Amino acid sequence: MTETQQKDIFEKWLSQHKGLIFKIVRSYAFSAMDQDDLFQEIIIQVWHSISAFRHESSVTTWLYRIALNTAIKWTRKERKHNQTETLENVPHVLRESRIQIDERLAWLYEEIYKLDEIDRSVTLLLLEGFSYKEMANILGITESNVGVKINRIKKHLIIKSKSMITMEFEELQKIWDSQNNQPLYAINEKALHNRILSKRKQARHITNISELLLIIVNLCAGSFILGINLFEQSGNIFIYLMALWMLATSLFLLVSRFRRMKGEDQFDRSMHGDLSHAISVATYQVRLSQIMRWNIIPIGTFILLGVWEGGKSVWVVGLILIFFAVVYFASGWEHSIYKARKRELEILKNKLENEEPGENSSSW
Numbered sequence: 001m002t003e004t005q006q007k008d009i010f011e012k013w014l015s016q017h018k019g020l021i022f023k024i025v026r027s028y029a030f031s032a033m034d035q036d037d038l039f040q041e042i043i044i045q046v047w048h049s050i051s052a053f054r055h056e057s058s059v060t061t062w063l064y065r066i067a068l069n070t071a072i073k074w075t076r077k078e079r080k081h082n083q084t085e086t087l088e089n090v091p092h093v094l095r096e097s098r099i100q101i102d103e104r105l106a107w108l109y110e111e112i113y114k115l116d117e118i119d120r121s122v123t124l125l126l127l128e129g130f131s132y133k134e135m136a137n138i139l140g141i142t143e144s145n146v147g148v149k150i151n152r153i154k155k156h157l158i159i160k161s162k163s164m165i166t167m168e169f170e171e172l173q174k175i176w177d178s179q180n181n182q183p184l185y186a187i188n189e190k191a192l193h194n195r196i197l198s199k200r201k202q203a204r205h206i207t208n209i210s211e212l213l214l215i216i217v218n219l220c221a222g223s224f225i226l227g228i229n230l231f232e233q234s235g236n237i238f239i240y241l242m243a244l245w246m247l248a249t250s251l252f253l254l255v256s257r258f259r260r261m262k263g264e265d266q267f268d269r270s271m272h273g274d275l276s277h278a279i280s281v282a283t284y285q286v287r288l289s290q291i292m293r294w295n296i297i298p299i300g301t302f303i304l305l306g307v308w309e310g311g312k313s314v315w316v317v318g319l320i321l322i323f324f325a326v327v328y329f330a331s332g333w334e335h336s337i338y339k340a341r342k343r344e345l346e347i348l349k350n351k352l353e354n355e356e357p358g359e360n361s362s363s364w
Contacts, residue, residue, distance in 0.1 A: 006050050011350060013046065017063050021046075024064075027112045027120055028071040038074050040344070045070045047347050057137070064125065065138045072117045104175050111157060122149045123157075127176040196271060199345060200278035207260075207285045214292060215253045222246030236309050242302035249295060253288075260284055275349055282342035289338050293331040300324035 014021075021042055029035040049066045053059075112123050118139065125135045132150075136143045226243035229236070260281075267277035300320070307317055 006047070007350060009050050010047055010347070013050075013059060013063065014043065017060065020060065020063055021067055023124065024067045024071050026109055027124055028075055028117070030113060038071060041074050042067045042070050043347055044340075044344060047343065061130075061134060061138060064128075064130075068121045068124070068138065072121065075117045108157075108175060115153070115156075119149055119153060122146060123153050126150055126153065127173055129173070196275045196278060196348070200274055200281065203278050203281040203285065203341070207281055207288070210285065210288060211253060211257045214288075215250050215257070218246045218250035218253070222250060236306050238302050238306035238309055242299060242306065245298055245302065256288070272349075275345065279342065279345045279349060282338065282345055286335070286338045286342050289331070289335045293328065293335055296324060296328045296331060300328075 021039065024042070025035050025039050029038040045066050046063065049062070053062055057065075112120055115123060118141075121139055122135060125138060130138070132143045132146045135146045139146070222243045222245075225239060226247070228234075229239050229243065234240075263280070264277065267273045267280070303324075304317055304320055307320060
């Protein structure tokens with residue numbers, strides 16, 4: 001699957017099923033800060049899951065599986081790292097729409113939120129009309145366990161509802177379905193812009209440190225190795241080549257840095273311009289980390305050949321080879337982190353391009 005195809009599928013899924021995601025976000029995250037966080041986690045997982053979709057179930061079932069599993073993991077993680085600091089004054093990207101919401105629906109969300117994470121998932125799927133078998137497949141539990149949970153949940157909700165207004169479960173489902181055609185959330189564009197600026201600043205900071213560190217390390221190491229070998233009049237050609245390679249790498253990085261900084265002027269100071277700038281910096285960081293990963297191969301080769309030329313034992317050569325192999329694979333992990341950060345920004349850009357923003361916010 002090409003990236004263009006993946007992007008098209010993602011946009012289609014998000015457009016057709018965003019209500020599904022918001023129901024889950026609202027059921028698992030209570031504060032605006034948590035809703036921002038969980039929403040981002042879910043859409044990133046949806047993006048990564050596209051290539052694994054095999055059409056063995058409906059898109060809706062697949063998305064529920066991805067979103068609910070993400071929400072459950074997120075809830076458990078947040079419980080372990082719960083912050084006591086109040087963040088009510090921090091502007092949030094997602095905010096509930098100003099439309100009049102049925103008080104019974106608000107009550108229903110409150111009751112769902114009181115359940116544990118698995119029971120919340122069962123309740124959402126039950127309200128959506130999934131069968132026991134479908135629920136079991138989505139949640140990875142047995143149908144008998146689903147049945148036990150459903151009986152307990154129905155009894156709980158009906159008993160609770162009697163304290164407010166007498167309702168049967170079918171009435172609860174009707175109330176739940178009534179929100180399907182309503183915009184549940186609006187996007188606070190000012191808050192979103194501030195978040196983009198923060199991500200851009202973070203990306204530039206990481207890139208600046210990476211560039212300067214690589215330039216200094218290669219320049220100092222190359223100069224030191226070259227100076228020592230010239231002073232000792234060493235005849236090991238491979239050590240000379242390694243020193244020259246490192247100096248050339250430092251020069252290449254310095255030129256790349258100047259070009260990157262010069263190119264920053266092309267981005268305007270709008271939300272989309274700042275986002276494009278952030279993506280550009282993230283793309284540069286991905287390319288830089290990939291080049292430096294490849295650079296491990298010639299550096300390691302020169303060292304191995306130099307050590308072999310110097311008459312060292314096979315064991316020394318073997319240990320050096322193992323060391324560089326470990327470094328190479330570890331650098332792949334770092335590279336994947338930069339790719340994930342870039343992908344987050346691209347997902348956000350795709351989402352914004354498919355929205356029709358109003359003066360201050362756009363509805364979802």
